[in-house]
Amino acid sequence: MADLLISSPHRYLVRFHPKRIAHAFTDVLIIGSGIAGLRAALEVPAGLQQIIISKDQVALSNSAWAQGGIAGVLDPVDEFSNHVADTLAAGKGICDPRIVELVVHEAPERIHELIEWGAVFDQENGSIALTREGGHSHRRVAHALQDATGKEVMRALIARATELPNAEIWEKTFTIDLLTHEGVCRGAVVWNREHGKTLVWAKQTILATGGAGQIYRETTNPAIATADGHAAAFRAGAELRDMEFMQFHPTVLYIAGSSRHLISEAVRGEGAYLRDCTGERFMGAYSSQMELAPRDEVSHAIVRQMEKTRHPCVYLDLSHLPKELVRERFPHIGKVCRDFGLDITRDLIPVRPGAHYMIGGCTTDDEARTTVPGLWAAGEVTSTGLHGANRLASNSLLEGLVFGRRAGRNAGAAAAATPDEFRPIPLVSDWPTGGPTDDELDLTDLRNSLGSEMWRDVGIQRTLAGLEGAQRQVDFWSTYVAAKEFADPRGWELQNMLLVSRLIIAGALSRRESRGTHFRNDFPQPDPGQAQHFSIQAGPT
Numbered sequence: 001m002a003d004l005l006i007s008s009p010h011r012y013l014v015r016f017h018p019k020r021i022a023h024a025f026t027d028v029l030i031i032g033s034g035i036a037g038l039r040a041a042l043e044v045p046a047g048l049q050q051i052i053i054s055k056d057q058v059a060l061s062n063s064a065w066a067q068g069g070i071a072g073v074l075d076p077v078d079e080f081s082n083h084v085a086d087t088l089a090a091g092k093g094i095c096d097p098r099i100v101e102l103v104v105h106e107a108p109e110r111i112h113e114l115i116e117w118g119a120v121f122d123q124e125n126g127s128i129a130l131t132r133e134g135g136h137s138h139r140r141v142a143h144a145l146q147d148a149t150g151k152e153v154m155r156a157l158i159a160r161a162t163e164l165p166n167a168e169i170w171e172k173t174f175t176i177d178l179l180t181h182e183g184v185c186r187g188a189v190v191w192n193r194e195h196g197k198t199l200v201w202a203k204q205t206i207l208a209t210g211g212a213g214q215i216y217r218e219t220t221n222p223a224i225a226t227a228d229g230h231a232a233a234f235r236a237g238a239e240l241r242d243m244e245f246m247q248f249h250p251t252v253l254y255i256a257g258s259s260r261h262l263i264s265e266a267v268r269g270e271g272a273y274l275r276d277c278t279g280e281r282f283m284g285a286y287s288s289q290m291e292l293a294p295r296d297e298v299s300h301a302i303v304r305q306m307e308k309t310r311h312p313c314v315y316l317d318l319s320h321l322p323k324e325l326v327r328e329r330f331p332h333i334g335k336v337c338r339d340f341g342l343d344i345t346r347d348l349i350p351v352r353p354g355a356h357y358m359i360g361g362c363t364t365d366d367e368a369r370t371t372v373p374g375l376w377a378a379g380e381v382t383s384t385g386l387h388g389a390n391r392l393a394s395n396s397l398l399e400g401l402v403f404g405r406r407a408g409r410n411a412g413a414a415a416a417a418t419p420d421e422f423r424p425i426p427l428v429s430d431w432p433t434g435g436p437t438d439d440e441l442d443l444t445d446l447r448n449s450l451g452s453e454m455w456r457d458v459g460i461q462r463t464l465a466g467l468e469g470a471q472r473q474v475d476f477w478s479t480y481v482a483a484k485e486f487a488d489p490r491g492w493e494l495q496n497m498l499l500v501s502r503l504i505i506a507g508a509l510s511r512r513e514s515r516g517t518h519f520r521n522d523f524p525q526p527d528p529g530q531a532q533h534f535s536i537q538a539g540p541t
C-alpha cells in the first residue's frame, strides 16, 4: 500500500469504444523516443515487432538538449567507489545503494557501447575528455560536441534505431493513456492529427516519456515535458514515489525572451565563478565546495543571495578563464549568449535557477519493472532510487541507458514468452455525462497560472502556508478541467500537468523536513526519521 492515496477523477482522459476506434497490434510498445526509449528499442529481439511512439519528432526529445554529459569512471585515477560516494552524498540519505552500485559499475560499458555505435565523444590526448560538474570529486563527465552531448548521443542512437527492421516509429503521436485490463498493462490509447485515436495493443509496454519541467514557469525543459507519462502511469494504477523532488538547475539564462536556456554546470566545472549583482563571489559563504557544491546547495545559495541583494538573478563569470578554452569548450552556449549580445569570454551571464529534472516517478526495481504487470519504465519518468533527494549531475543520461537497456531486454523476453493473441480486449472507456468539449476554456491562461503558482509556492523554498494555498488553488482548477473531455493534446497536457502538480504538492506537504531539492522553511533541517521514499497511488474517486 502506498503512503498516500490521491483521487483521480477519470480512469481515461477520453472515451472510446472498441467497435468505433482503430486498432494496432505489436509485441512491444515503447512510449518515448529519448535516450531511455531508444536504448530500450535496441534491445528488443529482432523476431519481435515494436512500435515506438514519439510525441514530437524523434530528434526533438529532451535528451537531445542535454549539454553536460554522461558520468562514468573512465580515468584510471578515479574509482567506482568515488562515483558511488558522490552519488550517495548528493542524494542526501535516500539513494538506494544497490541501484547506485549497479548503475555506476555499468557506466563505462554503456558509454563505450555508444562509441561503438558511432557516438563521437570529445577527446583529449588520445582519450575521452572528461570534465567536472557539481558534486563530483573527480573529472568523470564524458561530453560530445563540447557542450551539446545530448545532440550527438541521440544522433547515434536515432541512426541505429531507425535502421531496426522490426521497429515502426510513430512521430507526432500523443499517448493519452495506458490501457489496463484486470490490472495488467495491455498497451495505450494514442492520438495523432492524421489518424485520430488508435488503441495500440501490446504484449509488453515500456514507458520512457521523460519529465515534467513545463509544470513550472521557469524551466530548462522543452515544450514536450508536460508530465504525460507520470500522469498516465498514475491513472493506470502504478505506484509513483519521490514526487516532491523536482530538481532545480542553478544556472538558467535569465534574459527576457531567452526561453530559459540552460547554462551547463560544466561551465562551473571548467572554473567559472558565480557573482552577485555587487560583483561578490558569494558561494564561499554557503559551501566549502564553492561553485562545485551539489546542485541543490548551489540553487539554494543563489536564491538566498538574490533575496539578500534584492536582485532577480546572479551572474556567471568566465572572464578570468583563457578565452580560447572558453570558446572551444562552450561553442553552443557561446552562440546562444551571442544572440543576446553577450560575449561569454568577457561579459557576465545573468542566471538563476529553474526546474530541470523530475526525480520522482514510477517506482521501478533493478530490472525496470513498474508495479503494474506488463509495464516497464526507464529514464526520467521513473524513480529507480539512483538519485535519492538530489540527482548528481550527468547521472541522468546514464540512468536512461542502464535502465532503457534493462527495460528493452526484459520486455522483449516477456513478450517472446507470451502467445500471439492479436485481438482487442473489449475495453470500453465511458463517461457518465457530456461529450468532447469545444475548448471554451482559455488553456494558455490556465497553464500560465499553474506555472506561476507552482514556481511561487512549490519551488525552491516551500512553506506550509504556501503549499496549502497551492493545493487549494490546483485542486480548484482541477475540478473543472478534469471534468472535461478534450479533443487534442493541449487539453490533455493541461490535465496531466494539473494531476502531477497535485502529486508534487501532496508529496511536499507530507515531507515535513528539508532534504535535497525539497526545502521547507518551516522544517529547515533533515529529519533522520524521514530518510525514506514517500509513495503515491490512485485512490478511490
Ligand code: SIN
Pocket (backbone or CB within 6 Å): 066, 067, 068, 069, 263, 264, 265, 266, 357, 392, 393, 394, 395, 396
Ligand atoms: C548540465 O549540463 O548542467 C546538465 C547536466 C545534467 O542535468 O545532469
